[in-house]
Amino acid sequence: MKKRLFTPGPTPVPENVMLRMAAPIIHHRNPEFMEILTRVHADLKYLFRTTQPVVVLSCSGTGGMEATISSIFKQGDKVITINAGKFGERWGELVRVFTGNCVEEKVAWGSAIQPERMAELLKEHPDAKAVCLTHSETSTGTAADIKTLSALIREESDALVLVDGITAVGAHEFHFDDWGVDVCITGSQKGLMMPPGLALVAISERAQDIIKGQSGMPQYYMSLKKALKAHAGDDTPFTPAVSLVIGLDEALQMIKAEGIENIWKRHESLANACRQGCNALGMKLFSNSPSFAVTPVWIPEGVKWSAFNKALKNSNGITVAAGQDEYKDKIFRISHLGFYDELDMLTVIGGIERALKEINFDFEIGAGVSAVQKAFLGN
Amino acid sequence: MKKRLFTPGPTPVPENVMLRMAAPIIHHRNPEFMEILTRVHADLKYLFRTTQPVVVLSCSGTGGMEATISSIFKQGDKVITINAGKFGERWGELVRVFTGNCVEEKVAWGSAIQPERMAELLKEHPDAKAVCLTHSETSTGTAADIKTLSALIREESDALVLVDGITAVGAHEFHFDDWGVDVCITGSQKGLMMPPGLALVAISERAQDIIKGQSGMPQYYMSLKKALKAHAGDDTPFTPAVSLVIGLDEALQMIKAEGIENIWKRHESLANACRQGCNALGMKLFSNSPSFAVTPVWIPEGVKWSAFNKALKNSNGITVAAGQDEYKDKIFRISHLGFYDELDMLTVIGGIERALKEINFDFEIGAGVSAVQKAFLGN
Structure with a gap:
């Protein structure tokens, strides 16, 4: 894989x-x-x-x-x-x-x-x-x-x-x-x-x-x-x-x-698309002052982190970061820091859709990846 | 890139x-x-x-x-x-x-x-x-x-x-x-x-x-x-x-x-998703007996292969294959032969959407990637 x-x-x-x-x-x-x-x-x-x-x-x-x-x-x-x-x-x-x-x-x-x-x-x-x-x-x-x-x-x-x-x-x-x-x-x-x-x-x-x-x-x-x-x-x-x-x-x-200014802009744009993708899947964002490096997301109600993470990692080869300390099973974190491009955001949100489907979370299939495309390309 | x-x-x-x-x-x-x-x-x-x-x-x-x-x-x-x-x-x-x-x-x-x-x-x-x-x-x-x-x-x-x-x-x-x-x-x-x-x-x-x-x-x-x-x-x-x-x-x-049987099934499934993605973008398939290795697609009317390919390659880092001989500027070919997985189909169709948008082709943004997700995950 x-x-x-x-x-x-x-x-x-x-x-x-x-x-x-x-x-x-x-x-x-x-x-x-x-x-x-x-x-x-x-x-x-x-x-x-x-x-x-x-x-x-x-x-x-x-x-x-x-x-x-x-x-x-x-x-x-x-x-x-x-x-x-x-x-x-x-x-x-x-x-x-x-x-x-x-x-x-x-x-x-x-x-x-x-x-x-x-x-x-x-x-x-x-x-x-x-x-x-x-x-x-x-x-x-x-x-x-x-x-x-x-x-x-x-x-x-x-x-x-x-x-x-x-x-x-x-x-x-x-x-x-x-x-x-x-x-x-x-x-x-x-x-x-x-x-x-x-x-x-x-x-x-x-x-x-x-x-x-x-x-x-x-x-x-x-x-x-x-x-x-x-x-x-x-x-x-x-x-x-x-x-x-x-x-x-x-x-x-x-x-x-x-160019460093372009790199800053790229991170802001990737973070925005990642957030749009999560929102479209009905997931809530954790931070009220979000970083452009990593997007923390509340694990939706009824979803067990261990099952979700297993579906991401074992079935889709995708590693995201768990929550830490008291937020260990409550949030997860998607990174877009460093060597990432716009198609990578499609991949990670697509992978999250796949994992959510595997654990029977209810959402509209394709809504996340569509939102990512629209974030970059417009409607 | x-x-x-x-x-x-x-x-x-x-x-x-x-x-x-x-x-x-x-x-x-x-x-x-x-x-x-x-x-x-x-x-x-x-x-x-x-x-x-x-x-x-x-x-x-x-x-x-x-x-x-x-x-x-x-x-x-x-x-x-x-x-x-x-x-x-x-x-x-x-x-x-x-x-x-x-x-x-x-x-x-x-x-x-x-x-x-x-x-x-x-x-x-x-x-x-x-x-x-x-x-x-x-x-x-x-x-x-x-x-x-x-x-x-x-x-x-x-x-x-x-x-x-x-x-x-x-x-x-x-x-x-x-x-x-x-x-x-x-x-x-x-x-x-x-x-x-x-x-x-x-x-x-x-x-x-x-x-x-x-x-x-x-x-x-x-x-x-x-x-x-x-x-x-x-x-x-x-x-x-x-x-x-x-x-x-x-x-x-x-x-x-x-397992060779699984590999055959994977190729059939990737080919199917690729075709669904192309269809959803309003592009027509070329072959009446399609291979599971490569999907040939008619270049839509009004689209110039050179501009489309430039948008794919220069703006998105994606290389697909051109048509050959008399179909040189008429079809292009998307490969899913070998080391590809389902998320790769999301990437290539996502990239094609991005290139089509760049050259002002009229389609519903996100329709292709949504169709790929649905091909694998159901509706």
Whole structure:
């Protein structure tokens, strides 16, 4: 059976990227690799819309978050974290481990932090050293308004703006410099269309100054200070994941060829068609501020997730993402992050129709795929 | 842009087959390869439904046809060929080159030879040494009733039954032994889900006796006599296309795992859904005896093939096959031969909708994809 992946990481990897990575391995200190890394460093600036360094760490996105927290703060530093889902919660866990002083704001799953509440938090905690935000909260398929929030934090405080952009970079409009973000992290297995294994971390001048001026928390490999120092010579402090960096070079060429603005538009359009398809099948959307990376959908009443997922996976080769934590059997999530096109939305909604039919859910056959076609082509 | 191939050869190659072929090359006389070739020989008998040898030639399907003609006949032998399209015509060209005595029966494109006419031909030419048939005529997407025709030829004459099964084997029900076929040829890049480069030729006892008892026409590499002799020791007379044979081993394991009867049913079902999708878009089918491998469709009035094809290929990454010869700008052909599943039919009909919309053809958007879903799932 053909396998079709619709999960928000790993996401599908294009063949040309796979083939580049399958070439014989080269040494990471030879000129050929140094040339690739130099190009990757330049192209990552294009991706993040920044003139500042974007360092390549050989670890997952969470590693990038850890390096950020452990490199910027000192024991006792107060940090505000926004927990509107599993990945916002992770910011809090990291802050508690490293500084021990976390102000965690909980937001209902499926919603995003509102600017008004952000302003209150900043007033309540004028001594906060930073605010940790999540651009696209993968667990809830919900997008936060980073542009507005970042401007507000910059205006109302001296707190740094730290953004988990893991499923947002490459899916949502994002301007690291113009929006005044201090750190943004993404992972290779997301909008970058790569296998997992790399974290990319953009760092503002203000954040660089802090990182360079102190020794950071107990850390060694996870050091943005070391990473920045090496980056200045287009190098890495430790052995990088060579084949992944080479694949990233290929993926970044694809991104530049398509154009980042076009990629943002494509994700918005795919997300919209996916939502139309779900609506047409009588399924309700979960988020009130939906992400362009992943569409979370309520599992319809009377449908058992295990049976539905089995029909999707075993009969149709389609993998979507389950709900997490308390929403485990209540929602499922369809990804359209990374290497997807409009015909893929037809496939995933078509596959969902097939699975719903198999478990005897009542709907009009063809309504979902028709809605997808109409979303792209008009009536 | 993602590329999606819907042509009747080459057809898509599964990843596991590609990966097997990408492994380091091995020598064709070492035990590891001999074991693979022995297994391939056994599994090809399963595919053709025969206990007779099926030889592996490193050439295209046409090479298999040439080896058949040049190995079985002598100069002057009379052979009846049925020309209902480009590939039936090829039988005639081969016979004229080698024996110089071809009785070519022309049948209108889009139709198949009828048993009544076959009976007349046999009566008119009692001295014919063989009849050359085409099971699935790729140029017209038309299937002939090989079971009935073969039984008739066996009953009414001593002529051998030679079948071009190039786009039929693996798509249409076929029983080499039970149907009394003497030679059947297929190519690797068709129902076998492989790249081009191999011809597979099944040979009946009766045909083997003729081949072994004579020296054949001027030929050397293209010798079924040499191929049969080597096959007896699970070997090949000349260097085989090693990586292709290894890939064929992988593909045959997939075929056995799915089951040949299921594969025939799948092709029939995909063909039916494809036809329903085309009908729902107001397009007319070309063949009156449609193949399960490829669906030929009249290009609707007012639509220019070049514009339609450009929209399919350049905007949607979809490659279908053009019409051939006098039907060049009049029909196009959608393949569902080999590594295709039901969601692929949704993709190709969805892509055709997208292309038709781009060139401003008038149809109900979503009607095609809805019809495909209904063909598989019911109303």
